[in-house]
Amino acid sequence: MSNESLLQLDTVSSGYGKKTIIREVSLDVPAGKIVTLLGANGVGKTTTLRTITGQIAPFAGRLLFQGRDISGLKPHSIAGLGVGYSPEGRRIFGNLTAYENLLVVANRIKSKKIFRENLQWVYTLFPRLGERSHQLSDTMSGGEQQMLAIGRALVSKPMLLLLDEPSLGLAPMVVKQIAETLVEINQAGVSILLVEQNAKMALQISHYAYVMDNGQVIQHGSCEELLQDKSIADIYLGIR
Amino acid sequence: MDYFLQQLINSLGWGSLNALMAAGYTMTFGIIGLVNFAHGEVMMVGALTAFWVMVFLQLPFWLGCLAALLGSIVVGLLIERIAFKPLRGAGMISLFITSLAASFGIRTLFIMLFTDRVKPFPVPDFLKGVLLLGNLILFKKTILIVLLTLFFCGLVIYFVKYTKTGAAMRAMSYDPEIAGTMGVPTERIIVVVFAMASFLAGLAAIFWGIKFGSVRCSMGVIMVVNAFIASVLGGIGNVSGAIVAGYIIGIGETLFVAYLPDHLVGLRPLFVWIVLFVLLIFKPSGLFRPNIK
Ligand SMILES: Nc1ncnc2c1ncn2[C@@H]1O[C@H](COP(=O)(O)OP(=O)(O)OP(=O)(O)O)[C@@H](O)[C@H]1O
Numbered sequence: 001m002s003n004e005s006l007l008q009l010d011t012v013s014s015g016y017g018k019k020t021i022i023r024e025v026s027l028d029v030p031a032g033k034i035v036t037l038l039g040a041n042g043v044g045k046t047t048t049l050r051t052i053t054g055q056i057a058p059f060a061g062r063l064l065f066q067g068r069d070i071s072g073l074k075p076h077s078i079a080g081l082g083v084g085y086s087p088e089g090r091r092i093f094g095n096l097t098a099y100e101n102l103l104v105v106a107n108r109i110k111s112k113k114i115f116r117e118n119l120q121w122v123y124t125l126f127p128r129l130g131e132r133s134h135q136l137s138d139t140m141s142g143g144e145q146q147m148l149a150i151g152r153a154l155v156s157k158p159m160l161l162l163l164d165e166p167s168l169g170l171a172p173m174v175v176k177q178i179a180e181t182l183v184e185i186n187q188a189g190v191s192i193l194l195v196e197q198n199a200k201m202a203l204q205i206s207h208y209a210y211v212m213d214n215g216q217v218i219q220h221g222s223c224e225e226l227l228q229d230k231s232i233a234d235i236y237l238g239i240r
Numbered sequence: 241m242d243y244f245l246q247q248l249i250n251s252l253g254w255g256s257l258n259a260l261m262a263a264g265y266t267m268t269f270g271i272i273g274l275v276n277f278a279h280g281e282v283m284m285v286g287a288l289t290a291f292w293v294m295v296f297l298q299l300p301f302w303l304g305c306l307a308a309l310l311g312s313i314v315v316g317l318l319i320e321r322i323a324f325k326p327l328r329g330a331g332m333i334s335l336f337i338t339s340l341a342a343s344f345g346i347r348t349l350f351i352m353l354f355t356d357r358v359k360p361f362p363v364p365d366f367l368k369g370v371l372l373l374g375n376l377i378l379f380k381k382t383i384l385i386v387l388l389t390l391f392f393c394g395l396v397i398y399f400v401k402y403t404k405t406g407a408a409m410r411a412m413s414y415d416p417e418i419a420g421t422m423g424v425p426t427e428r429i430i431v432v433v434f435a436m437a438s439f440l441a442g443l444a445a446i447f448w449g450i451k452f453g454s455v456r457c458s459m460g461v462i463m464v465v466n467a468f469i470a471s472v473l474g475g476i477g478n479v480s481g482a483i484v485a486g487y488i489i490g491i492g493e494t495l496f497v498a499y500l501p502d503h504l505v506g507l508r509p510l511f512v513w514i515v516l517f518v519l520l521i522f523k524p525s526g527l528f529r530p531n532i533k
């Protein structure tokens with residue numbers, strides 16, 4: 001990859017307590033691209049994202065965002081650099097309305113004007129959120145909640161969007177819709193690191209992919225390359 | 241009928257005190273899962289500070305009020321820094337124990353140094369006297385306490401409901417970890433919350449002084465029990481709920497005592513426990529929607 005890289009993980013190890021979960025993971029998200037991280041259940045994909053967002057500190061290795069080492073920074077500082085995050089299981093603030101969920105993010109936006117512009121952008125991407133802005137988010141449907149989780153990650157207009165299984169539990173129609181929106185978001189200049197179980201959807205929209213197993217990156221390449229690698233496609237991606 | 245109305249009017253001052261304490265209590269309860277016994281001592285230190293400023297230093301009433309607010313804010317933030325911050329993420333039980341220790345420690349220290357004798361709280365003349373409304377008597381001080389309480393509670397409700405900081409506070413009550421990843425400076429928000437809660441406790445301290453004309457080192461004990469029960473009644477972390485619940489408890493307690501036979505008025509503290517008991521049986525999550533998961 002010749003492009004300038006936005007996020008770089010350099011032999012990062014991390015885990016919970018003393019237990020190492022991911023070992024010497026290196027990966028690269030070039031500016032302007034969509035990169036996918038694939039792998040079976042429990043291999044450490046979420047742990048990788050939680051390390052990038054600063055929820056857990058890496059044991060070893062370096063995390064570079066725009067060339068700057070971000071390991072050890074607090075989550076809100078990392079977010080402030082331009083990292084948007086849509087966590088596994090959505091984790092929206094169920095006690096707040098859809099609009100208030102987005103307003104929380106205004107705490108790291110310089111001016112009200114910029115926040116309003118970004119809000120309009122999010123409502124354009126997900127018109128449903130605009131219609132339902134004053135609904136208690138707990139009472140929204142699964143698909144709407146997922147849109148809200150992505151919208152909340154985007155309302156700061158981040159440079160990098162981290163998505164942890166946005167298709168989980170959603171009907172194929174909604175998955176397709178979300179995939180299309182992700183491409184639109186990427187075309188607006190947001191780089192994306194996507195973690196997915198739905199390898200088919202992920203590989204359709206990504207430029208590059210990494211495959212993890214047992215806490216390590218075991219393969220990476222362009223999506224076409226990975227799909228041609230029969231053993232990978234069979235064992236890890238569950239598609240032929 | 242007149243007796244009932246008169247008791248109702250009298251109860252509004254005590255209701256206001258409870259509302260102010262419950263509002264602050266529920267904010268800190270929601271945001272870091274803290275059952276804060278020391279909130280009563282935050283109020284007490286404010287009241288004692290006002291007493292020193294007005295009685296020892298002979299400074300005017302308004303300076304005493306300012307001192308009460310400052311005293312409460314300073315001690316509230318100090319307790320947060322020393323007792324709670326080191327335990328961030330340690331869970332409810334550890335916080336429960338440290339807050340008990342902080343409460344007990346501060347109260348005991350103050351009683352040792354200054355005794356638990358009642359101390360005069362000078363009230364200016366414009367707050368003395370009554371207005372007559374037919375057969376009913378309205379104390380001027382009660383009118384002031386109620387109006388100011390409603391005003392400040394209104395401000396706090398507006399802040400929590402409509403500002404981005406308020407939204408961040410509620411988000412943190414629900415899911416502090418994710419709030420951080422959304423760019424919320426969680427530690428700064430906690431400081432803001434403790435400052436606000438302590439400010440309200442300082443107001444309550446002033447109103448206690450005005451209402452009873454005296455303060456003492458053990459005054460926080462009853463207040464904190466009522467505030468705790470009001471914050472459960474109002475839905476944990478729900479500020480407007482706590483304010484309504486504070487009034488319900490304050491008014492209810494006064495009426496309860498008003499209708500008790502004279503030789504049973506010692507049963508006054510029983511009222512809130514009955515409220516809690518009934519609540520836990522019929523609606524453990526409170527009357528209003530809690531702000532926590
Ligand atoms: N908080 C935690 N404490 C201890 N171990 C954890 C914790 N969270 C996850 N793990 C362990 O870390 C390993 C990797 O988990 P992780 O959530 O990163 O997997 P994943 O690749 O995201 O899986 P899935 O596709 O099921 O979401 C698992 O074995 C899991 O049990």
Ligand SMILES: [Mg+2]
Nearest residue numbers: 045046047088
């Ligand atoms: Mg996962």
